[in-house]
Amino acid sequence: MDCNKEALELMHKHLDGDITRDEESRLKVHLEGCADCQTHLHELKRAITLIQSTENIKAPDDFAAKVMQQLPVERKSVKYMRWFKMHPVLTAAAIFFLFTITGLFSAWEHDSQLMVSNPENLIIKGDTVIVPEGVTVEGDLVVQNGDLKIEGTVDGNVTLINGSLVEDDSLDSNGLMASVGEVNGELKEVDRAFEWMWYRIQNLFKSIFSFE
């Protein structure tokens, strides 16, 4: 066995715990007959023992405190970003909620102008929608952001959003109540944001659950 090459290689393999059984027995045989290699291996092991005998030194007493002082103060945005990363489901829910709210608000803004569901044959005077005498509205009537005056007939439900029903209480020439508008259905007035929202949600559910 070549002392400088093979034996040396096997010694290091032995020290690394990489040696196979076969290699180990070959090294053993060689070492028994080679004093130089024995010394070499002994010196290697001794060098390791010597460096392991060195004292452990400790960090200065205020080391940790100094580190803590130097840690960056977290920016709020970083905190939020990390929170978002760690709670993906809640983040998705929050974003969904945000979109729903903005959707409702934009719908609210959009709805601030006068709207009538079926304006045929109706008279619109400023903010007031009039169902003239002798006119019959077939189906439901929805008026948004305006008042409604019924002189004719509505064959269905009436919904008033942000407006009210004008009761024409002025006596006319006959001395009778001239305005005898007829509503053959429910009359609903919705005039506040929350009620309006509730109304929209109800509608949403109705549209979801109606199978027609």
Add this chain to the structure above:
Amino acid sequence: MELIIRDKIKQVKKGDQAAFEDIVLFYQDKIYQHCNRMLGNAHEAEEIAQEAFIRAYINIHSYDERRKFSTWLYRIATNLTIDRLRKRKPDYYLDAEVKGTEGLDMYSQLAAEDKLPEDELEELELQNYIQKQIAELPPKYRSIIMLRYLEDFSLQEISEILDIPIGTVKTRVHRGREALRKKLRHV
């Protein structure tokens, strides 16, 4: 202990800065010692060790919890010490590989007998002498010898810490051991 540290790391990841102090306290001696041996200078060692912990804190989210935390922390510290050593000029010359040789540098060209260790022994205590011999190893052997024999990492872990192939780690462990043997045989 690993379990407690793992728990603390989770807390730090959740934004609990105070939990990081326990991590520092647990590793400070090891990391400080590692830096001190790498740099051979207490003042620089403190500065670099602190920097290592600060970087670990800042980058805690890139730490993969399936791996050993100490491996990750040592990697940061070792990289910082190597950067610092590169900035120092004089070390460079002896550490540079000699042209036309594979992995041989000026240290391997120096005959071990050039110095008379016995003379130095008279001036220095054994401990200091050994420390000095470790410090005189070229950084790329020094880091590996320290990680292997003073900090008890496996060759595989050292390969991860230094980000070099395991074959290279083995070669350097062998050379480092041989260099130490020459330096310490007369003790």
